[in-house]
Amino acid sequence: MKTQLKSAQEIPFQEASLDIWDGKYKLKDKHGNAVDASMDGTYDRVAKAIAMVEPKNVRKKWENEFRWALANGAIPAGRITSNAGAEDHKSAVSLINCTVSRTIRDSMREILDANTDAGMTLKAGCGIGYEWSTLRPKGAYVAGAGASTNGPLAFMDMFDAMCFTVSSAGGRRGAQMGTFDVGHPDVEEFISAKREDGRLRQFNLSLLITEEFMDAVIKDGEWALAFPVLPSEKDDVSPENIVYRDWPVVEEGYTLDDEGRVACRVYSRVKAKALWDKIMGSTYDFAEPGFILIDKVNEMNNNWFCEQIRATNPCGEQPLPPEGACLLGSINLTKFVIDPFGENARFDWDRFKKVVRIFTRMLDNVVDISGLPLEGQRREIESKRRHGMGFLGLGSTMTMMRMSYGSSESIAFTDEVSKVLAVTGWEEGLELAKEKGPAPILQQMFEVTPKMLRQRPEMAADGYKVGDVLPGRVLHARFSRYMQQIAQFNPGLVEQIAEHGCRFTHHSSIAPTGTISLSLGNNASNGIEPSFSHRYFRNVIRQGKKTKDQMEVVSFELLAYRAFVNPEATEADLPDYFTTSETITPSQHIAVQAAAQKWIDSAISKTVNVPTDFPFEAFEDLYLEAYKKGLKGCTTFRFNPEAFQGVLVREDDLKNTTYRFRLENGEVVELKGDEKVVYDGEEHTAANLFDALKEGTYGKY
Numbered sequence: 234m235k236t237q238l239k240s241a242q243e244i245p246f247q248e249a250s251l252d253i254w255d256g257k258y259k260l261k262d263k264h265g266n267a268v269d270a271s272m273d274g275t276y277d278r279v280a281k282a283i284a285m286v287e288p289k290n291v292r293k294k295w296e297n298e299f300r301w302a303l304a305n306g307a308i309p310a311g312r313i314t315s316n317a318g319a320e321d322h323k324s325a326v327s328l329i330n331c332t333v334s335r336t337i338r339d340s341m342r343e344i345l346d347a348n349t350d351a352g353m354t355l356k357a358g359c360g361i362g363y364e365w366s367t368l369r370p371k372g373a374y375v376a377g378a379g380a381s382t383n384g385p386l387a388f389m390d391m392f393d394a395m396c397f398t399v400s401s402a403g404g405r406r407g408a409q410m411g412t413f414d415v416g417h418p419d420v421e422e423f424i425s426a427k428r429e430d431g432r433l434r435q436f437n438l439s440l441l442i443t444e445e446f447m448d449a450v451i452k453d454g455e456w457a458l459a460f461p462v463l464p465s466e467k468d469d470v471s472p473e474n475i476v477y478r479d480w481p482v483v484e485e486g487y488t489l490d491d492e493g494r495v496a497c498r499v500y501s502r503v504k505a506k507a508l509w510d511k512i513m514g515s516t517y518d519f520a521e522p523g524f525i526l527i528d529k530v531n532e533m534n535n536n537w538f539c540e541q542i543r544a545t546n547p548c549g550e551q552p553l554p555p556e557g558a559c560l561l562g563s564i565n566l567t568k569f570v571i572d573p574f575g576e577n578a579r580f581d582w583d584r585f586k587k588v589v590r591i592f593t594r595m596l597d598n599v600v601d602i603s604g605l606p607l608e609g610q611r612r613e614i615e616s617k618r619r620h621g622m623g624f625l626g627l628g629s630t631m632t633m634m635r636m637s638y639g640s641s642e643s644i645a646f647t648d649e650v651s652k653v654l655a656v657t658g659w660e661e662g663l664e665l666a667k668e669k670g671p672a673p674i675l676q677q678m679f680e681v682t683p684k685m686l687r688q689r690p691e692m693a694a695d696g697y698k699v700g701d702v703l704p705g706r707v708l709h710a711r712f713s714r715y716m717q718q719i720a721q722f723n724p725g726l727v728e729q730i731a732e733h734g735c736r737f738t739h740h741s742s743i744a745p746t747g748t749i750s751l752s753l754g755n756n757a758s759n760g761i762e763p764s765f766s767h768r769y770f771r772n773v774i775r776q777g778k779k780t781k782d783q784m785e786v787v788s789f790e791l792l793a794y795r796a797f798v799n800p801e802a803t804e805a806d807l808p809d810y811f812t813t814s815e816t817i818t819p820s821q822h823i824a825v826q827a828a829a830q831k832w833i834d835s836a837i838s839k840t841v842n843v844p845t846d847f848p849f850e851a852f853e854d855l856y857l858e859a860y861k862k863g864l865k866g867c868t869t870f871r872f873n874p875e876a877f878q879g880v881l882v883r884e885d886d887l888k889n890t891t892y893r894f895r896l897e898n899g900e901v902v903e904l905k906g907d908e909k910v911v912y913d914g915e916e917h918t919a920a921n922l923f924d925a926l927k928e929g930t931y932g933k934y
Contacts, residue, residue: 241567241633241789244796246272246755249786253752258314262322272753275314276303282318283309286598295594302591305584306568308625308753310561310744312358313599327604330561330744331360331408331546333553335609336482339368344388348395350607351409355399357606360408362553364543365389366441367482369460370418370500376465384419386426389433396435408547411436412525415446416478418458418500420508424515424522430927437547439523439866440512447526447860449505456505459497461487466498474499481543493684513853518873523549524856525866533715533865535738535834536617537688538679538708549866550744550760550838551621556609560620562596563746564588566630566650567757567789573633574798580634580650586657589622593661596620597736618672621742621835622658624650625750626757627825628764628812632790638763638812639821644828647761651832655741656723662735663726671734675706706734715834742835757789761829761839764788766813767804770887783918814842819855819869827862836865843871892923 246254251272258275260268269275280303284296309317310330317328332354337347347363354361369375371384389411396407411433413423420440426433449456457476464486480487480495488496515522530542530552540554551559569581600618605611627647628638636643666672681701686693689712697703710716710731720727746760758764767788790811795802814822822841830837841855852869859867872886887906894902904910906920917925 241570241573241793241796244755244789244792247786247792249784250752250755252784253748257311257748258752260315260319260322268319268322276300278318279303279309279314282602283313283595283598286601298591299595302588302595305588306565307588307592307595308563308565308746308749309595309599310563311749313562314749314753316358316604317599317602325357325606327357327359327606328560328599329359329558329603329605329610329614331362331548331551331559332605332610333544333546333555333557334361334363335555336543337363337365337367338482339484344368348392351392352395352399353606354610355396355407357604359558359605360410360547362410362412362544362546363392364412364414364441364481365423366412366414366417366419369463371422373460373463374465376463384422385413385417386419386422389426389436393433393435407435409436410439410545410547410549412439412441412544413522414441415443415508415512416457416459416497418460420458421511424511427519427521428515437523437549438521439525439545439549441525441527441543442860444526444528446505450509451857453504453506455502456508457497457499458501458503459499462496462498470498479541481541491683492687493682509853513849513856516856516869517849517852517871520868520870520873523866523868524859525549525552526860526864529863530836530865532688533713533834535709535713535715536674537713538685538705539674545836548745548838549868550623550742550836552836552865554613556607556613557617557619558603558605558610558614559742560596560599560603560614561623561742561744562592562620563623563625563744563749563760564592564654565626565754565757566624567626567633567754567793570630570633573793574635578634580630580646582653585650586653589654589657590661592622593658593740594665596622597662597665616672616674617739618737619739619835620737621744622654622740623743623746623760623833623837624654625746625754625760626789627761628758629788629790629793630757632764632811633793635808635810637810639817639825644824647825647828648831651741651829652722655832655834656719656726658740659719659726659730659735662737662740663729663733665736666730666734669736671706671736672738674738675704675709675734677705678702679705679708704734707731709735709738718831739834741833743829743833743837743839745838745840751786755789755792756786761826761837763812763814763817764790765842766815767791767807767811783921814840815844817842819843819851820858823855823859823862823864823867826859826864830864839866839868841867841869843869845872847871887918887920890920892919894919894923894926 254272260278262268269278280296280299284292284299287295312330313328316326334347334351337344351361365385368385369382372381375382396409399407446456459476461480462470475496476499477490477494478497534540534542542552542554545552546559569585571581572578597618600614603614631638631643681697681699683699692712710727716727743761750757750759770783770785799806819841826837826839856867890906891903892906904919908919909916910919910922912922
């Protein structure tokens with residue numbers, strides 16, 4: 234019999250969702266007593282804290298508006314939800330989820346100082362990303378030490394150990410991203426680093442892939458592995474062994490050409506396709522390294538005139554400059570579905586736009602109470618005021634509107650919802666600039682350089698020349714490739730931004746939203762993703778337990794289907810438009826990401842799930858397709874129990890995987906992944922125990 238619920242908002246939270254909220258977002262005092270009496274209490278605390286930025290005479294008005302937005306689908310990122318208004322109980326934590334390190338310069342002092350900064354950042358509850366290809370390759374001579382260096386990967390090991398040791402504030406362990414240039418001489422060591430059990434497990438790894446490299450792959454050409462010519466070796470390098478490349482840092486003694494490119498010594502030349510195959514092989518087996526199309530990132534960067542981006546936050550949705558921060562929030566799209574599963578299922582666009590407007594103001598306010606631990610981080614976020622608003626529950630929403638993820642109608646819906654979020658946000662940013670002032674960087678004056686004219690030849694066509702001076706707001710609005718796209722849809726809006734500036738330089742980003750989707754979203758699908766499965770297990774770290782624990786969860790759309798259509802429904806009863814990540818083709822995954830990326834000014838965290846037996850040749854084609862579609866990056870996941878356990882695990886994968894344990898007496902015990910086993914006085918699943926022992930994490934959480 235059909236229930237009498239009127240809205241998806243009335244669906245009760247499942248136990249797993251409440252458990253995650255209790256452990257991560259419910260504020261408690263030092264004795265473990267609840268400060269937030271309920272989830273509504275969490276929202277009350279967050280709304281009040283963010284409204285404190287407003288002038289006193291309108292503070293209560295905005296507190297009420299913010300509270301309404303939170304009840305209608307606005308979900309600030311985890312650090313905001315956990316820490317806003319919590320000063321009396323944890324005074325040294327940040328409201329920012331992640332940052333990017335300052336540039337790690339090629340000296341021991343700089344490396345050690347960056348390690349200290351990273352430790353303080355992780356302690357404040359923020360993840361952090363770094364670029365490592367600024368360090369000279371393994372075996373290169375260090376004149377001051379009179380010896381050769383161990384190379385970037387050795388220093389990454391040091392940061393990895395530091396991250397594991399530093400317990401990140403607010404209930405989660407540290408998260409790190411390591412990026413590396415595909416043209417660095419140590420790139421092959423970077424690609425294979427995670428093949429060693431337990432190595433760099435506190436890092437996500439991504440390669441910075443250039444247009445030049447992709448062109449060499451497609452043409453089956455040679456590829457130079459090079460690093461800037463060091464002052465001590467200038468006399469030893471012949472001209473034919475030098476290439477000029479844009480480099481993220483210019484150290485003393487580097488040689489530059491007229492356009493600011495750095496002279497790099499070629500250490501070796503390899504076939505680009507052979508290197509590509511190594512990248513793809515590692516990604517196929519280990520899901521890493523990720524794939525960041527760094528030239529596309531910088532081409533589309535709104536702050537192209539004052540930034541060179543070389544790293545991202547740990548999940549990749551925020552490419553950031555040195556000391557940049559990702560201030561994130563997501564809107565739960567399932568909140569706007571009217572008549573779910575009905576013949577007239579539709580989306581409430583008016584209410585969605587209202588939430589976007591209010592949420593934009595909320596996220597902008599967080600800049601002023603960020604709690605970032607380092608002065609450089611605070612200076613960077615206050616100068617540009619960038620934030621990343623995105624959405625979650627896209628896959629669940631498609632299902633509730635009777636669309637199959639990846640179908641033509643779902644791609645059109647993705648395009649529209651992303652466009653409305655973007656344009657509404659820029660409209661609000663313009664109004665906030667008029668009310669509160671634009672981002673300071675947009676008021677600064679910038680001198681036109683040869684590099685700028687190389688990057689934006691239309692500036693010369695407009696009469697600008699080297700030495701001219703322009704305000705940041707003009708370079709941002711008229712010459713940002715992204716804003717030029719917005720101008721095709723709404724030219725008047727962009728012209729006003731060029732005249733008045735905007736409150737922020739960046740507005741949108743789609744995060745993976747794993748924990749907030751499961752908890753505050755009642756397991757709505759993550760970010761831009763389809764649901765992983767409609768019933769599965771989630772591996773979670775519990776304090777005091779020596780391996781990860783498993784929680785059973787069901788998808789939000791299955792909960793909704795039971796509420797509105799069939800209370801007894803199982804997975805076998807669901808209509809064909811109920812899809813999961815493994816039933817969607819890679820091309821459909823990429824098509825949905827491409828539809829959103831057009832309107833998202835930062836980046837998108839997106840994982841293409843493929844089955845264990847997915848052919849390697851088709852896997853390679855997937856990444857080439859992502860490149861040709863103009864995406865900024867691509868990540869894949871193929872279940873491979875010999876390499877690692879994922880956070881999300883399907884029941885069938887566990888039942889169908891056998892794990893072999895060798896006991897001290899030499900006896901071998903075989904167990905299925907879902908079997909329970911008692912070890913060291915605790916009960917574990919065989920899969921999680923095997924993973925913890927193999928990776929060296931047993932008992933260390």
